[in-house]
Amino acid sequence: MVPHLVTALTGPINELEQRVLESMPAIERWFRLEWMEHTPPFYTSVDLRNAGFKLAPVETHLFPSDFHNLTPEMLPLAVQAAMAAIEKICPEAKNLLLIPDRQAHSPFDLLNLQRLVQVFTQAGLNVRLGTLDAEVKAGSRLTLPDGGELLIEPLQRARGRLGLKDFDPCTILLNDDLSGGVPQALQSLHQQYLLPPLHAGWAARRKSNHLRSYEEVAKKFAKLLGMDPWLINPMHGTTARIDGDELSSLDGVRAQVDAVLTKVRRKYKEYGINEKPFVVVKPDQGDSGAGIVTVRDARDLDDAAARLPAALRQLAGAGSEAAGLVVQEGVPTFERINDAVAEPVVYMIDRYVVGGFYRIHADRRADENLCGPGSSFVPLAFAESHQLPRAGAKPGASAPNRFYMYGVIGRLAMLAAAYELEATDPEAEIYD
């Protein structure tokens, strides 16, 4: 399926695209040097939004799902990247234990698992699936839409190691984002590699840390390219922790909304952008899309106030501490596929871009979150010339060039996650 990207590719000419293309060797070298100092997350997916006047990551997933939405053309890239990742982490590895998302039981979730099993098997590992669901006492076969089967087995914890019956893995790959908390089975696994580490999960992770790291990365990158970091970085503010019940007093949130909106208005004026700015208010924690509210004016917050507490309580109910709110500059998406609003999603394994797709939603507006019921997926048109940029093409006129740029911004968000995980590592040694 080749997406119809006419609007996306004939939108406002993006100076950024040209600058990114011209600087390709410098950009790749810069990443190479950054990866000498920082360890990339094991796998990452990044939701982007392209407003024509700016391009920014809006969500960085460290336990990505939906791998089955990548085009099959990109599979060998994923396998090669997985080989490189394994070689660094545990070259003598034989067995990989894959732990699925506890909440994910749809046919799509099974296809995602099937794809992950496929990638890591072909990278040279015996892959088996172990469930966090304590109700599962024996192996059970789940049937896939294509008629294939997946065997899900109960975990077995023996002292410091986690495995399955007759299966002792050197590496455990987690595909659950821990928004439901850290299960006992995963705690204190000091003899095995648990990837990503526990503090990458939403039980501990905070969006505000990531946004701070991304701001730092965006500034460095913008300096390399000699451009305004705002072109790739949504401004943001954070509020202190709020309990679900304290939301009746929204003064702190209102102040942040006002502050961010004022800064965005100034930028829009500077760049002559005739759009109405907006911000997105979301819980500092969690990945579910619950409690995300679009606000165009601090006064709109009163409407939102009715919706926020439920989302926060949901998080608190999942056993996590009360978290603050993040107020983030909204980036409209001006890409369309068959009239539906679309946002690109970039997938990475280790430091490599391995594919992507468009998330589209026919019933939502350009300033709304596209995750949620009714969203669907269109593979990024990597197939045409395979994400390799074409020198000499007019900015905005070449899908491969556009996708190269998406891959660069996706990797910036991944680098920010690397910074973030270093800064928040509970086991890091402190030298200062």
Place this chain on the structure above:
Amino acid sequence: MVPHLVTALTGPINELEQRVLESMPAIERWFRLEWMEHTPPFYTSVDLRNAGFKLAPVETHLFPSDFHNLTPEMLPLAVQAAMAAIEKICPEAKNLLLIPDRQAHSPFDLLNLQRLVQVFTQAGLNVRLGTLDAEVKAGSRLTLPDGGELLIEPLQRARGRLGLKDFDPCTILLNDDLSGGVPQALQSLHQQYLLPPLHAGWAARRKSNHLRSYEEVAKKFAKLLGMDPWLINPMHGTTARIDGDELSSLDGVRAQVDAVLTKVRRKYKEYGINEKPFVVVKPDQGDSGAGIVTVRDARDLDDAAARLPAALRQLAGAGSEAAGLVVQEGVPTFERINDAVAEPVVYMIDRYVVGGFYRIHADRRADENLCGPGSSFVPLAFAESHQLPRAGAKPGASAPNRFYMYGVIGRLAMLAAAYELEATDPEAEIYD
């Protein structure tokens, strides 16, 4: 272009294919462990021949040309592999000096260079071309078939470093196989990475060393899979050095031909193969296809004797020492594309398979060398499902499975080249 591979894929069922597929995680792990001990050549292409009853590499090129024959679908794989290679060798690299083959001036050769420039630029390097041709005193622009241009510049040697005007590379990538000898410009470059190293060139390299290393690798691999190494290893013998003029006395060669033919006959009998065995006699040195002679009986050698001296003299004339002859079990190729005899060629960068194609020749027989005027190329049908094996498909019925097996055998030959380069490294420290 999708090759018509009906004959190839419905040929005699290949037990090897099934065994290779079943053992995939074990095979990939085995490679991973081998690459911990041995450094892969920077880039490699391997000519294979599939006889249905056996599959073997017949030539391992350490300065591969024809990169432009890889399908565009495979380009991102090549870029990713190049990134991994650079990161290991010289992560802070900015500049790459690419040195083209001195003998290669055809439009195809320019397309090959264009592709290499593309791959390494996209991997994050400033790539420029420097010629070994001392006649070139100023940069000259060569026009490509697609209208593009390549700038070829004269080399500048300053003390221990090689570069171009205003261009000081950290790494030099050689695409000339040195069958014309080692130019002064490339000698004693101790401050830069010269890839591949000089002793990988035909001025020093001997096929017999490679065949010995491949035999060792094939035995290890066959042990891993519990199979007869002969299924992937052509038997061979070598003769002592022969000067071009001494060929009138072919007794040594005749004895080797007899010995190898006898062993092959025994194997054919063991496996019930109703083919007439043959051997290929070729100079121990060089890659040109000159002097390669197919022999079905030691008595045929008298015919061949007329052709061999010219080839050997040609080598000697190129300034290299007189080399011996290699007598290698001939592997017929039973693959056909539109009735033309075809042999697969596998391309690798660093340890990764990045693509391949079929070399076809309408006018040659299944037991003849397909390199030479009149040969053409068909990209391997990686595009269909991208070299990722499909579990469950009947052996011989799935192109991806066939191509995965080709990638495995190609990598065995590459591993043999790694062993070979270690054993022949003039700068290696000797511990025993």
